[in-house]
Amino acid sequence: MELWFTEYQTPAIGFSCKSTSTLRTEKTAFQDLAVIETEQFGRMLLLDGMVMTTEKDEFIYHEMISLVACNSHPNPENVLIIGGGDGGTLREVVRHPAVKQGTLVEIDERVVQAARDFFPSISCALDHVKSKVLIEDGIKYVQENENCYDIVIVDSTDPVGPAIELFSKSFYANVYKLLRDDGMLVVQSDSPYYHPEVVRMAFNGIKDIFPLTKLYLANIPTYPSGLWSFTIGSKKHDPEQPCHTHQQGCRYYTNKLHEAAFQLPVLVKQIIGNGE
Amino acid sequence: MELWFTEYQTPAIGFSCKSTSTLRTEKTAFQDLAVIETEQFGRMLLLDGMVMTTEKDEFIYHEMISLVACNSHPNPENVLIIGGGDGGTLREVVRHPAVKQGTLVEIDERVVQAARDFFPSISCALDHVKSKVLIEDGIKYVQENENCYDIVIVDSTDPVGPAIELFSKSFYANVYKLLRDDGMLVVQSDSPYYHPEVVRMAFNGIKDIFPLTKLYLANIPTYPSGLWSFTIGSKKHDPEQPCHTHQQGCRYYTNKLHEAAFQLPVLVKQIIGNGE
Numbered sequence: 001m002e003l004w005f006t007e008y009q010t011p012a013i014g015f016s017c018k019s020t021s022t023l024r025t026e027k028t029a030f031q032d033l034a035v036i037e038t039e040q041f042g043r044m045l046l047l048d049g050m051v052m053t054t055e056k057d058e059f060i061y062h063e064m065i066s067l068v069a070c071n072s073h074p075n076p077e078n079v080l081i082i083g084g085g086d087g088g089t090l091r092e093v094v095r096h097p098a099v100k101q102g103t104l105v106e107i108d109e110r111v112v113q114a115a116r117d118f119f120p121s122i123s124c125a126l127d128h129v130k131s132k133v134l135i136e137d138g139i140k141y142v143q144e145n146e147n148c149y150d151i152v153i154v155d156s157t158d159p160v161g162p163a164i165e166l167f168s169k170s171f172y173a174n175v176y177k178l179l180r181d182d183g184m185l186v187v188q189s190d191s192p193y194y195h196p197e198v199v200r201m202a203f204n205g206i207k208d209i210f211p212l213t214k215l216y217l218a219n220i221p222t223y224p225s226g227l228w229s230f231t232i233g234s235k236k237h238d239p240e241q242p243c244h245t246h247q248q249g250c251r252y253y254t255n256k257l258h259e260a261a262f263q264l265p266v267l268v269k270q271i272i273g274n275g276e
Numbered sequence: 277m278e279l280w281f282t283e284y285q286t287p288a289i290g291f292s293c294k295s296t297s298t299l300r301t302e303k304t305a306f307q308d309l310a311v312i313e314t315e316q317f318g319r320m321l322l323l324d325g326m327v328m329t330t331e332k333d334e335f336i337y338h339e340m341i342s343l344v345a346c347n348s349h350p351n352p353e354n355v356l357i358i359g360g361g362d363g364g365t366l367r368e369v370v371r372h373p374a375v376k377q378g379t380l381v382e383i384d385e386r387v388v389q390a391a392r393d394f395f396p397s398i399s400c401a402l403d404h405v406k407s408k409v410l411i412e413d414g415i416k417y418v419q420e421n422e423n424c425y426d427i428v429i430v431d432s433t434d435p436v437g438p439a440i441e442l443f444s445k446s447f448y449a450n451v452y453k454l455l456r457d458d459g460m461l462v463v464q465s466d467s468p469y470y471h472p473e474v475v476r477m478a479f480n481g482i483k484d485i486f487p488l489t490k491l492y493l494a495n496i497p498t499y500p501s502g503l504w505s506f507t508i509g510s511k512k513h514d515p516e517q518p519c520h521t522h523q524q525g526c527r528y529y530t531n532k533l534h535e536a537a538f539q540l541p542v543l544v545k546q547i548i549g550n551g552e
Contacts, residue, residue, distance in 0.1 A: 004290065012315035014280065016290035039288035057469070060541070193333070193497045219495060219503040219541070221469045226502015227495040252541040260539035265336070265495070265528040 005036055005044075007051055009224035010194050015051075017041065017222075023118055028110040031157075035118045041222055043118055045086060047111070047157055051222045058088050058122055061188075063253040064218040064261070065230055066092035069151045069186045070099060071242040071258060076150045079103070080178070082138035082166065084155030085111030090133075091125035093153070096246055103132045103149075105141045139165050142174040149179055154187040159198060167202055172209045172233070182236040185210065192217075193225035196271045203272045206233035214239055215272055216261040218252070229268070281312055281320075283327055285500035286470050291327075293317065293498075299394055304386040307433075311394045317498055319394055321362060323387070323433055327498045334364050334398055337464075339529040340494040340537070341506055342368035345427045345462045346375060347518040347534060352426045355379070356454070358414035358442065360431030361387030366409075367401035369429070372522055379408045379425075381417045415441050418450040425455055430463040435474060443478055448485045448509070458512035461486065468493075469501035472547045479548045482509035490515055491548055492537040494528070505544070 006016040023035040023043070034046040042055030053061065066089050070076045077100040079093045085106035093102040104126070106112055112133065115123035126133055134141070142152075152175050156163040165171055166187070175185050185206065190198035199215070207213040210233030220228045232239040240262045242255045264274075282292040299311040299319070310322040318331030329337065342365050346352045353376040355369045361382035369378040380402075382388055388409065391399035402409055410417070418428075428451050432439040441447055442463075451461050465478035475491070483489040486509030496504045508515040516538045518531045540550075 006290075006292070010316060012294035014282075014290070014292035016282070016292065018288035040286060193495075217495070219469075219493070219501075221501035221503065225495075225497035227497065251543050254539070254542060256539045257541060260536035263530070263532045263536035265533060266530060267527050 005038070005046070007049060013194070013224070015222075015224070017044065024114060026110065028108050030108045033110055033114060035114055044222070045114060045119065048160070050157065052157070053086050053088060053119070053122060054222050055119065055121060057220060057222055060218055060220050060252045061223070061228070062088035062092045063250055065089055065153055065155055065186060065188060067096070067246070067250070067253045068216060068230070068239060068258055068261070069153065069184045069232060070096040071244040071246055071255070072239045073150055073182070073184055073237055074243050077101070078149045079151045079153065080105065080149045081153045081155055082142070083107075083157070083163070084153070086115040086119060087112070087123035087126045089153055089155045090131055091122065094125050094128045094130040095249070098244060099130060101130055101132060103134065105134045105136050105138045107135070107137050109135045139171060142171065142178050146177050147180055150183055152179060152183070152185045154185070156188065158190055158195070159201070167198070167205065169205045169208060172205050176209050179235060184235070184237065184239060185233040187231050189215070189229045189231040191223065191225045191227060192229050192268045192271055193227055195224070199229050199271050202231045206231050210234060212238065214262055215264060215268070217264065217268070218261060281314070281322070283325060289470070289500070291498075291500070293320065300390060302386065304384050306384045309386055309390060311390055320498070321390060321395065324436070326433065328433070329362050329364060329395070329398060330498050331395065331397060333496060333498055336494055336496050336528045337499070337504070338364035338368045339526055341365055341429055341431055341462060341464060343372070343522070343526070343529045344492060344506070344515060344534055344537070345429065345460045345508060346372045347520040347522055347531070348515045349426055349458070349460055349513055350519050353377070354425050355427045355429065356381065356425045357429045357431055358418070359433070359439070360429070362391040362395060363388070363399035363402045365429055365431045366407055367398065370401050370404045370406040371525070372520075374520060375406060377406055377408060379410065381410045381412050381414045383411070383413050385411045415447060418447065418454050422453050423456055426459055428455060428459070428461045430461070432464065434466055434471070435477070443474070443481065445481045445484060448481050452485050455511060460511070460513065460515060461509040463507050465491070465505045465507040467499065467501040467503060468505050468544045468547055469503055471500070475505050475547050478507045482507050486510060488514065490538055491540060491544070493540065493544070494537060
């Protein structure tokens with residue numbers, strides 16, 4: 001018998017992985033969670049039927065959502081991660097030599113538990129000396145705090161289900177207040193090929209609040225279309241220029257790729273109203 | 277009834293497109309050919325069950341296989357395309373202001389016919405005044421000619437079936453002789469994520485013959501993993517630096533993206549023995 005998992009990345013596109021076993025399926029308070037073993041990508045974490053992370057390609061997303069901001073902020077001492085309960089982003093954040101504390105605020109404790117149970121290579125920094133893990137609603141957390149982080153990273157699911165508020169202007173405005181006066185916000189902002197409307201919504205929402213807003217790209221084979229965007233809003237520093245050389249132990253990120261990731265194809269520029 | 281086409285991009289990964297109709301299926305002298313209408317990508321050309329090109333995303337591949345060489349060679353007057361019977365690469369080549377003639381050598385006349393019948397936006401330059409279309413075996417063609425092209429582009433299928441010879445060192449050596457003394461060879465060299473062995477074979481094969489060999493990348497949603505590589509061998513000029521500013525009418529390529537496309541992720545550098 002062959003088992004295949006299929007994610008319908010759009011109503012007309014399916015991405016299927018051959019699976020050798022199912023390690024966990026549960027309905028948490030917030031979403032459907034599953035962990036399966038796949039032939040191509042090793043263990044895979046699914047939320048509401050969408051691929052969140054896999055053992056084999058997780059480093060691409062986690063390095064790129066973390067290191068662009070951490071390397072272009074001169075003093076990224078305190079970093080907040082909203083979502084990202086698997087721990088991969090936190091692992092990259094606390095690995096950065098300039099970071100003193102990485103705080104993870106994840107709404108769904110079961111995601112953290114699944115990561116601890118099945119993804120040791122991703123969750124390995126949850127108990128790091130620089131790490132702080134809070135099981136809380138990130139939206140409330142950003143409302144209740146002010147002026148205390150250098151970088152905020154929104155490592156959320158796509159804007160359906162519990163994450164939809166994380167793409168709103170009021171949320172971005174609260175993050176602005178939460179950041180110090182040279183702070184940066186980074187969000188995952190979906191696939192330019194399949195969801196240009198999400199890219200545009202995130203980019204424009206952040207651009208309305210932050211003086212400097214830029215989009216950058218990474219190649220993630222298990223995410224829809226293989227091309228993923230991140231939007232970065234900055235109060236002061238240019239996120240395109242690395243000021244730290246940290247790239248040790250990276251499997252995707254380099255300082256040169258950091259700059260190259262901001263060079264956008266024409267059709268991506270056009271999505272964010274920046275076409276030539 | 278729903279119709280879905282699935283390409284098994286690896287034995288453990290499937291890529292499926294919802295299809296609304298089948299426009300042609302035939303067994304040519306060389307391969308199985310099909311043209312289907314898909315919801316997401318418009319019309320799609322399939323050879324031996326693999327996606328060759330689609331109406332909606334074809335420009336990415338065609339611009340990137342053509343314009344990097346044409347814009348970094350100071351005088352790309354005569355360009356030869358091996359394969360590429362759909363005409364998309366030829367369209368980009370003859371559109372370049374410095375090109376005087378684009379010669380297409382396609383082994384399978386039925387590919388050219390399918391393009392003429394179903395893909396007018398791709399095949400539109402087959403009868404251009406700068407175009408010459410030959411239905412011949414590209415391998416023989418490069419054996420029988422010498423010192424007459426500025427650029428040779430190998431726009432082939434992957435190294436299975438009729439295209440396998442196009443990835444051999446003897447073929448690259450014949451292309452070297454076919455090129456003028458500042459010529460360039462460009463080949464599509466597969467997905468670094470799913471077929472690193474093909475990337476390595478093409479890169480090392482070309483590197484053994486050409487003094488300057490470089491790899492660059494593009495994001496193609498209908499190709500396996502979404503990340504595609506091209507290998508360029510050059511006798512003299514650095515392909516990384518555009519010397520022409522031609523980017524008019526492009527939907528993916530820009531001069532800045534040209535340079536950025538050569539900035540490789542760590543895991544891709546490692547495939548070609550160039551890791552840091």
